[in-house]
Amino acid sequence: MSSPSKRREMDLMKLMMSDYKVEMINDGMQEFYVEFHGPKDSPYQGGVWRIRVELPDAYPYRSPSVGFVNKIYHPNVDEMSGSVCLDVINQTWSPMFDLVNVFEVFLPQLLLYPNPSDPLNGEAAALMMRDRNGYDQRVKEYCEKYAKAEDAGAAPEEKSSEEELTEDEYASSDEEVAGKVDP
Numbered sequence: 001m002s003s004p005s006k007r008r009e010m011d012l013m014k015l016m017m018s019d020y021k022v023e024m025i026n027d028g029m030q031e032f033y034v035e036f037h038g039p040k041d042s043p044y045q046g047g048v049w050r051i052r053v054e055l056p057d058a059y060p061y062r063s064p065s066v067g068f069v070n071k072i073y074h075p076n077v078d079e080m081s082g083s084v085c086l087d088v089i090n091q092t093w094s095p096m097f098d099l100v101n102v103f104e105v106f107l108p109q110l111l112l113y114p115n116p117s118d119p120l121n122g123e124a125a126a127l128m129m130r131d132r133n134g135y136d137q138r139v140k141e142y143c144e145k146y147a148k149a150e151d152a153g154a155a156p157e158e159k160s161s162e163e164e165l166t167e168d169e170y171a172s173s174d175e176e177v178a179g180k181v182d183p
Contacts, residue, residue, distance in 0.1 A: 007060050007095075015099040030055045033069065035152050039108040043139035047072070047147035051107070052082070053099070063093030066102060071146040073139050075116045075125035084110065085120045 012029050016022045021035040034051045038044030050069035056062040066089055068082035076085040084090075089106055097106075119125035128135040 004057070004059055004061065008055055011060065011098045011100075012055075015103070018100055018103075020100075020103055025052075030057075030059075034103060036103055036107060038143065038147070039112055042112050043136040044072075044111045044143060044147075047143035048149045048152040049147055050152040051103075053102070060095040060098070063089045064099065064102065066107070070151045071142060073121070073124050073142040074111065075114045075119040075121050075128055076110060078120040079124075083120065085115075085118060 008029055012022075012032070015034070023033040025031040025033065031052070031054050034053060036049045036051045038047035038049075049072060052067045052069050054065040056064070066084050068077055068084070070082075071079060072082070073079070077083070078085075084107075089102065114125075114128060116125035116128045124135065124138070127138060
């Protein structure tokens with residue numbers, strides 16, 4: 001079998017070639033963001049989340065660390081940190097899985113089938129067990145408030161502050177700096 005670093009590169013390239021928007025953090029291949037859309041036919045449908053993924057040095061033999069950057073209302077996701085309590089990723093990970101599995105299987109399954117008996121968000125778990133319609137409504141409110149496409153984009157401080165100048169603006173700014181040409 002290939003080395004963990006080759007496998008990391010291969011899995012990351014596979015994820016980048018899929019339908020997921022991937023944004024690297026720094027120059028390494030161990031930390032990146034992935035844009036994740038809520039599964040159809042769920043209260044999360046229409047939601048867009050920015051997921052932070054960190055690959056350990058021992059990947060694929062150790063599971064990736066996965067967390068929601070923008071808020072989500074879910075019993076198995078810590079509301080403040082975005083940490084995911086996901087048995088498949090944290091405890092039953094196997095080198096047979098890859099990064100695409102995380103976004104096509106594990107996270108959709110987590111959102112479709114929450115486990116309120118193992119909560120990181122006790123309030124969400126209690127509401128889900130007490131009032132499923134109320135829980136679904138709260139999920140939709142969070143989606144509308146925190147999980148729009150623009151919420152999953154780069155944070156303002158990460159966006160480039162350089163703006164392209166039009167040709168007229170570029171020419172006029174040159175004249176202002178250099179002055180008029182002598183005849």
